[in-house]
Amino acid sequence: MKKKLLSLLLTGAMVLSLAACGATAESDQAANDSAAAETETAETEEETETAATDSADGAVTGTLKLGFIGPITGAAGQYGSLANYGAQIAVEELNALGTGLTIEYQPEDDVHDAETSVNAYNTLKDWNVQAIVGCVTTTPCIAVASEAYSDRVFMLTPSASSPKVTADRDNVYQVCFSDPNQGSKSAEYISENNLATKVAIIYNNADAYSTGIYQTFVSEAEARGLEVVSTTTFTDDTTDFSVQVTDAKNAGAELVFLPIYYQPASLILSEMDKQGYEATVFGVDGMDGILGIEGFDTSLAEGVMLLTPFAADATDDATVSFVKKFNEKAGETPSQFAADAYDAVYTIVDALNAYAAKNGAFDVTDLSAEELCDILINTISSDDFSVDGLTGAGMKWNASGEVNKSPKAVIIKDGVYVGM
Amino acid sequence: MLSYLINGISLGSVYAIIALGYTMVYGIAKMLNFAHGDVIMVGGYMAYITSSYLGLPYGVAILISIAVCTLLGIFIEKLAYKPLRSATSLAVLITAIGVSYFLQNAALLIWSSNPKAFPNMVNFGTLELGNIRITSASIITFLSCVVIMVALTLFTNKTKMGKAMKAVSEDKGAAQLMGINVNATISLTFAIGSGLAAIAGVLLCSSYPNLTPTTGSMPGIKAFTAAVFGGIGSIPGAMLGGIILGIIEILSKAYISTELSDAIVFAVLIVILIVKPTGLLGKKVTEKV
Numbered sequence: 001m002k003k004k005l006l007s008l009l010l011t012g013a014m015v016l017s018l019a020a021c022g023a024t025a026e027s028d029q030a031a032n033d034s035a036a037a038e039t040e041t042a043e044t045e046e047e048t049e050t051a052a053t054d055s056a057d058g059a060v061t062g063t064l065k066l067g068f069i070g071p072i073t074g075a076a077g078q079y080g081s082l083a084n085y086g087a088q089i090a091v092e093e094l095n096a097l098g099t100g101l102t103i104e105y106q107p108e109d110d111v112h113d114a115e116t117s118v119n120a121y122n123t124l125k126d127w128n129v130q131a132i133v134g135c136v137t138t139t140p141c142i143a144v145a146s147e148a149y150s151d152r153v154f155m156l157t158p159s160a161s162s163p164k165v166t167a168d169r170d171n172v173y174q175v176c177f178s179d180p181n182q183g184s185k186s187a188e189y190i191s192e193n194n195l196a197t198k199v200a201i202i203y204n205n206a207d208a209y210s211t212g213i214y215q216t217f218v219s220e221a222e223a224r225g226l227e228v229v230s231t232t233t234f235t236d237d238t239t240d241f242s243v244q245v246t247d248a249k250n251a252g253a254e255l256v257f258l259p260i261y262y263q264p265a266s267l268i269l270s271e272m273d274k275q276g277y278e279a280t281v282f283g284v285d286g287m288d289g290i291l292g293i294e295g296f297d298t299s300l301a302e303g304v305m306l307l308t309p310f311a312a313d314a315t316d317d318a319t320v321s322f323v324k325k326f327n328e329k330a331g332e333t334p335s336q337f338a339a340d341a342y343d344a345v346y347t348i349v350d351a352l353n354a355y356a357a358k359n360g361a362f363d364v365t366d367l368s369a370e371e372l373c374d375i376l377i378n379t380i381s382s383d384d385f386s387v388d389g390l391t392g393a394g395m396k397w398n399a400s401g402e403v404n405k406s407p408k409a410v411i412i413k414d415g416v417y418v419g420m
Numbered sequence: 421m422l423s424y425l426i427n428g429i430s431l432g433s434v435y436a437i438i439a440l441g442y443t444m445v446y447g448i449a450k451m452l453n454f455a456h457g458d459v460i461m462v463g464g465y466m467a468y469i470t471s472s473y474l475g476l477p478y479g480v481a482i483l484i485s486i487a488v489c490t491l492l493g494i495f496i497e498k499l500a501y502k503p504l505r506s507a508t509s510l511a512v513l514i515t516a517i518g519v520s521y522f523l524q525n526a527a528l529l530i531w532s533s534n535p536k537a538f539p540n541m542v543n544f545g546t547l548e549l550g551n552i553r554i555t556s557a558s559i560i561t562f563l564s565c566v567v568i569m570v571a572l573t574l575f576t577n578k579t580k581m582g583k584a585m586k587a588v589s590e591d592k593g594a595a596q597l598m599g600i601n602v603n604a605t606i607s608l609t610f611a612i613g614s615g616l617a618a619i620a621g622v623l624l625c626s627s628y629p630n631l632t633p634t635t636g637s638m639p640g641i642k643a644f645t646a647a648v649f650g651g652i653g654s655i656p657g658a659m660l661g662g663i664i665l666g667i668i669e670i671l672s673k674a675y676i677s678t679e680l681s682d683a684i685v686f687a688v689l690i691v692i693l694i695v696k697p698t699g700l701l702g703k704k705v706t707e708k709v
Binding site for chain 1: 628638
C-alpha cells in the first residue's frame with residue numbers, strides 16, 4: 001500500500017503540473033509519423049510566402065526583439081522544442097523577405113516549470129525583449145503572464161489553452177483554441193452536419209482539459225437539440241473501457257464523442273471493435289496523434305472524425321511547404337505545437353504591418369515593450385484584423401485574448417487524415 | 421448484466437494471473453516483490469519487440485519474452501534481494517519499490533513514454549452467443565489462469581523442488597540443514613514468478629492493447645490486492661481473489677460509479693482484512709515464540 005500511496009502522490013503531482021496545458025498537450029506526437037509520405041508532394045517549391053503573409057510591403061522597419069519561452073528540454077520537451085523550431089522557421093522566412101524588418105529571436109527554456117519560466121522571462125527582459133511568443137505550456141504560462149501583465153509585455157501563447165492563461169489579462173492572447181471552445185465547436189459541427197442525434201460521451205474526469213470540453217459540449221449539444229444518451233467517465237489509469245462502451249452501445253448512441261487524449265481513445269476504439277459496436281467516433285485535438293501510436297491497427301480508427309487545428313498531411317501549399325522545411329530543420333514531422341508557434345510569429349508581424357498600414361510606416365527598433373504592447377493589443381483585438389495561418393483561416397481575436405477560428409475537421413480514411 | 425459479468429471475469433482473470441506470480445514469490449520467499457508489475461511490463465515490451473521489430477511469429481515471441489523475464493527475475497533476485505536476505509522485511513520492501521522504479525525508468529529511457537499499441541497475440545476470433553460477445557483473449561486468459569493454478573499447486577505439493585520450496589518458506593535455516601539449497605530454491609521461485617509475469621504481460625496487453633512503461637503498475641497493485649484478498653501465499657486464493665476483484669470492479673463501474681470503482685475495490689479489501697485477516701483462502705499460521 002505504501003507504493004500505492006507513493007504512486008498516487010506522484011501521479012497527483014504530475015497531473016497537477018501537466019493537466020493544465022490542456023488542449024494541445026500530448027497531441028504533439030500528433031502527426032509525427034503520419035506525414036512523411038506527403039512531403040514528396042512538396043516539389044512545388046516556389047517561394048513560400050505561406051498563408052500568414054498577407055503583409056503588404058512591410059511598412060514596419062527596424063529590429064524586433066522577439067522572445068520565446070517554452071519547455072525545450074525536460075519532461076514536456078517535445079512540445080517546446082517543436083514549437084521553437086516552428087517559430088524559428090517563421091522568423092527565418094520573415095527575415096528572408098527583406099522588407100526592412102529584421103526579427104531577432106531568442107528562445108529560453110523553461111523545462112515546463114513555473115519558476116524557471118519566470119527566470120527565463122526575466123532573462124528576456126534583461127535582453128530588452130519587445131514581445132514574447134510563449135509560454136508553450138499552461139502552468140508556466142500563468143506564472144509568466146502575471147509578471148508580463150504588470151510589466152506590460154505582450155504575450156501570444158501558441159498552445160497554453162486554459163482560459164486561466166488569458167483571464168483578466170489584456171496582454172495575453174492565444175493561438176490555440178481555448179478548452180471550452182473546442183466543446184461547443186464540436187457540438188456545432190456535429191449538429192450542422194447531421195452526424196447524429198443520439199450522442200454518447202466518454203471523458204476523463206480526472207483531467208481539466210477533458211472535463212472543460214465536456215461541459216461546454218453538453219450545453220451546446222442541448223441548445224442544438226442533440227440528445228446525450230450516455231455519459232460515462234474514466235480516470236487516468238483506466239485500461240478497461242468495457243463498461244463505458246457497453247453503456248453507450250446499450251443506449252443506442254449513433255456517435256461517441258471523445259474529448260480525450262489519443263492513448264485512452266485507442267483503447268476505446270479497440271473495445272468498440274471487440275464488442276462489435278459500430279458508431280461514429282468524434283474527437284477533438286487530443287485525438288490528433290492516434291495514427292502515430294506505434295503498432296496501432298489503423299483500421300480500428302477508420303472513419304474517426306476529429307476537430308484539429310493542424311494536420312501535417314494536409315495538402316495545401318502552406319502546410320506542405322512548412323512540413324518540408326520543418327523536416328529539414330528538425331528531422332521530424334511538425335506537431336500542432338510547431339504550427340501554432342509558427343502562426344504566433346506571423347500574427348505578431350502581421351499585426352505590426354496592419355498597424356503600419358493604418359497609421360503610417362514606423363520603426364520598431366526603439367519602441368519599448370510597453371508601447372509595442374499597446375499597439376499589438378489594439379490591433380490584434382480589432383474587428384478588421386484577421387490572420388490566415390496554418391492552424392486556421394480567418395483567425396480573429398476578442399479582447400479577452402481568445403482566438404476565434406473555424407476548426408478544421410478531418411476524417412481518418414485508409415489510415416491517413418483526410419480533410420472534410 | 422450477463423455481459424458485465426463476463427467482462428468482470430475476463431478482467432479478473434488478468435488480475436488472477438498476475439496475482440499468481442505475487443503469491444508464488446510471497447508464499448516461498450516471504451517477500452512482497454513490488455517489481456512484479458514492472459516485470460510484466462518488460463514481458464510485454466519483449467513480446468512486442470520480437471514480434472513487431474524482428475517479425476517473429478507470436479508463439480516464438482511469447483517464448484522469448486518468458487525466457488527474458490525469467491532471467492530478469494533471477495538477475496533481480498541475485499542483485500537486489502539476495503544481499504538483503506537477513507535484513508528487515510521493511511528494507512526488502514523498499515528495495516522492491518526501488519527495483520520497480522528502476523525498471524520503469526529504464527523502460528522510459530529505452531522505449532520512451534510514447535504508447536505502443538500491442539497486437540492481439542491470442543486472437544482466434546470472437547465467440548458470439550446471442551447478444552454476448554466473448555473474445556478469444558478473455559477465454560485464453562481464463563483458461564491459462566486455471567492451467568497455471570493447477571500446475572503450480574501440483575508442482576509445490578508433488579515435486580521434490582516444490583516441496584523444497586515449501587520447506588524453505590517454513591524455515592530457511594532448518595531447510596538448509598536438511599540439505600536444501602536455499603539460494604537455488606529462492607532463485608527458482610523468482611524464475612517461475614517472473615516467467616508467469618511474462619505470460620501475464622502478453623495476455624494483459626492482448627486484452628488492453630496499450631503498452632507504456634507504466635503499463636504494469638496499476639494492474640500490479642490491483643493484482644496484489646487480489647492476492648491479499650484471496651489470502652496471500654495461497655495459490656487457489658490468488659485465482660479466486662483475482663476473479664472476484666475483477667467482477668467487483670466492473671459491476672461497481674457499471675452500477676455505482678466509474679470514478680469510485682477503485683475506491684470500492686480497495687474498500688472491499690479493507691473489509692475483508694478486518695473480518696478475515698488472512699484473506700479468503702489464507703491459512704492461519706501460529707507463530708511460535
